[in-house]
Amino acid sequence: MAGGWPVGGRWVSAAPHDRSMDLLDGLGRGVGELAARALDLALPALCAGCGREGEALCRECRPALDARLRQPAGVPVGLPGDIPSPLAQLEWCSSFTGVTRRALHRLKYAGDRRLAAPAGRAVGRRWRRAGVGGDVLVPVPASPDRVRDRGYDQAELIARAASGICGLPVWTPLVRTRTTIAQFDLDRRERAGNVAGAFAVRAASGGARLAGAWIVLVDDVMTTGATLAACGRVLLEEGALAVSAITVARER
Numbered sequence: 001m002a003g004g005w006p007v008g009g010r011w012v013s014a015a016p017h018d019r020s021m022d023l024l025d026g027l028g029r030g031v032g033e034l035a036a037r038a039l040d041l042a043l044p045a046l047c048a049g050c051g052r053e054g055e056a057l058c059r060e061c062r063p064a065l066d067a068r069l070r071q072p073a074g075v076p077v078g079l080p081g082d083i084p085s086p087l088a089q090l091e092w093c094s095s096f097t098g099v100t101r102r103a104l105h106r107l108k109y110a111g112d113r114r115l116a117a118p119a120g121r122a123v124g125r126r127w128r129r130a131g132v133g134g135d136v137l138v139p140v141p142a143s144p145d146r147v148r149d150r151g152y153d154q155a156e157l158i159a160r161a162a163s164g165i166c167g168l169p170v171w172t173p174l175v176r177t178r179t180t181i182a183q184f185d186l187d188r189r190e191r192a193g194n195v196a197g198a199f200a201v202r203a204a205s206g207g208a209r210l211a212g213a214w215i216v217l218v219d220d221v222m223t224t225g226a227t228l229a230a231c232g233r234v235l236l237e238e239g240a241l242a243v244s245a246i247t248v249a250r251e252r
């Protein structure tokens, strides 16, 4: 048998782009990430905003997440009809710049889950102030691959922290049925196609529970709102009364 090697007691062929090679790549990356994460948590936290030692996000940087807190609900966001159908309301806490951007990047790509708490609390405060209607928070799910790599689903952590502030319970009825390309790599038209059909409601938590519920979707960043709208359509098809959405940040 030419061109192969033993892995875990089994002979693995060395065909290019073989799944086993992906698996090995994945294992190597996973171990590296775990080690990096363990190291991160062993060291004193550096603020994601300013780099100061002490907390994942220091008290001087935290207010950046509440940049819009005192703005009234329903602030015009530039264009008429800027709320993507079928969403009833769209809210966010801050623009996706500066401290907020750095904090969300670290939460999403550097494995620092501690940043979900300040981000989620900002979501809870903004919703308590600006939210109109809403019975339950529903995080937009990350793909299972990404949750496995990262060790957590950041939108779910954000929703749980928000729940402690705004008092709405968290449900997780949505699943991502396929991995999508990161939305920021795509233009507006491609974004809608990228997420169409990418979400479904879990069989075990379907219709009966969602029927008549006013859902508030929670996510880290919104760009065009295509992802939120795709989730909204699935939830309405399952009988939800209405779907609103709030994110930590909005990219423009």
Ligand SMILES: [Zn+2]
Residues within 6 Å of the ligand: 047, 048, 049, 050, 051, 052, 057, 058, 059, 060, 061, 062
């Ligand atoms: Zn700071």
